[in-house]
Amino acid sequence: MxxxxxxxxxxxxxxxxxxxxxxxxxxxxxxxxxxxxxxxxxxxxxxxxxxxxxxxxxxxxxxxxxxxxxxxxxxxxxxxxxxxxxxxxxxxxxxxxxxxxxxxxxxxxxxxxxxxxxxxxxxxxxxxxxxxxxxxxxxxxxxxxxxxxxxxxxxxxxxxVSHLVARPAPEVDDWLAARSARPFALLQPFSSRRTKEWSAEETAAFCRALAEHGLEPIVRWGPGERERAQLIVAGSGGAASLAPASPPAASARLAAHAALFVGADTGPTHLAAAAGTPTIALYGPTDPARFGPVGPRVRILRDGSGAYNAGVPGLPGLTFNAVLDASLALLGERVVAP
Structure with a gap:
């Protein structure tokens, strides 16, 4: 057929x-x-x-x-x-x-x-x-x-998404080869609308807290997002660094090597979840019951403030402590190199 x-x-x-x-x-x-x-x-x-x-x-x-x-x-x-x-x-x-x-x-x-x-x-x-x-x-x-x-x-x-995880991606592969063995968390705070994105301040605070638990925060960025990603890295006080430039589909290969993925409602978050990476998905205006990521190790946190209904960006109902607690719970309080 x-x-x-x-x-x-x-x-x-x-x-x-x-x-x-x-x-x-x-x-x-x-x-x-x-x-x-x-x-x-x-x-x-x-x-x-x-x-x-x-x-x-x-x-x-x-x-x-x-x-x-x-x-x-x-x-x-x-x-x-x-x-x-x-x-x-x-x-x-x-x-x-x-x-x-x-x-x-x-x-x-x-x-x-x-x-x-x-x-x-x-x-x-x-x-x-x-x-x-x-x-x-x-x-x-x-x-x-x-x-x-x-x-x-x-x-x-x-x-x-096994074909995407297996597909060579020179930017990602070179970056991984140059890294130490320290496990990292991949962050995707950006999305198609600001009301779906986590605030830069909370993301930077989360990076600092995550580093204290042994994970190196890596901020992923796409077209037009590099400067915003750099602001988060700067706000983290040196705890975080930038992910390599790479096409969106290559994020599956990058995420497959991460110990944790934390992201907004956007394509790379769905790829990370499908690749089997422990994934914390941050949701606001979109209904996770209809559009939430699907994978073996996924936890969805939704902004309960409803501020996004008034056009307020940054998911203000999601504090870095709440996301950190969910992340550590998903990882079983332990950080293990993938």
Whole structure:
């Protein structure tokens, strides 16, 4: 059977869709995944993904009439036609994924029903529709589609990111090779919105306290975040240092070597949890019951102040002492080099 999986974005949701991809692809099957270009590195190389169809829909929407967009669209549709799927599974549930599902020539087209699709128009292009209760975790929403397609249950929920952990990442590998044997904690305080981020002051205080317990705090940063990360390092009084520059997908390889990961609601936190690293996830406006990280050693702390509802940044209800206590409890009060 040839399966086309449509899940274009976002970072965290693509990670949450990995269990669906693995569940769908049985022995002798072929699975192609349609995904946004910047996120293709998350699925490329996975042993359960045979082809990656890059759809740069965001860029196409910005330049719908340009020659470049027309050429890329033709190339994408050509690849889509060449794959000739038997089944299309639209796990996105949006208008931007609906046109791909519509364009694919497949005997079966499976997606979310009118009650479940994020944009109801998406349900118009599928012939088989699946509804799930409101508040269902993104991973379980996806696996409900697999249950419908395959007629069975019991699929693993933890995203398989072994291909990312195993993938060489020169920046990360060189940094690890130059380190001492001292165990480190990887911190990811930044996210897509300031209301989802932990304050720099509390993060710096946490770094100082963590260092007293034998862990070296390492602050991870992405595009446009280096200066903010440097402020945290400076505020830690020398307890923390910067992580190496690396693409987002490489954070799985980096996190796999960490004794602890502490992060906001963002893609690298989900990768760390899936990689099996003990993970403390700091949540505010997003519901962890729907969007919390999935992994074997995860604890979620949510800001109970509700300040984020008023647009207050920094998760003020989460003190460094509360996060430290949760971290030490997760580690069993001991720090062991990974």
């Amino acid at each position: 040839k399966i086309l999986l449509v899940r274009l974005s976002s970072f965290g949701d693509v990670v949450f869709t990995l269990p669906l991809a693995k569940a769908l692809r049985g022995e002798g099957d072929r699975l192609a995944w349609a995904v946004e270009g910047p996120l293709a590195e998350l699925v490329a190389g996975a042993p359960y993904v045979d082809e990656v169809l890059v759809a740069t829909t965001r860029a196409w929407r910005k330049r719908p009439l340009s020659a470049g967009t027309r050429g890329e669209l033709r190339a994408f549709l050509s690849s889509l036609g060449a794959f000739e799927p038997d089944v299309v599974v639209d796990a996105q549930g949006l208008l931007k994924s609906a046109w791909i599902t519509l364009a694919a020539r497949a005997r079966r087209k499976v997606g979310f029903g009118f009650r479940t699709a994020t944009e109801r128009v998406n349900a118009l292009v599928t012939g088989e529709r699946v509804d799930v209760p409101a508040g269902t975790h993104v991973v379980d929403r996806g696996l409900a589609l697999a249950e419908h397609v395959l007629g069975r249950r019991g699929f693993p929920r933890i995203p398989d």
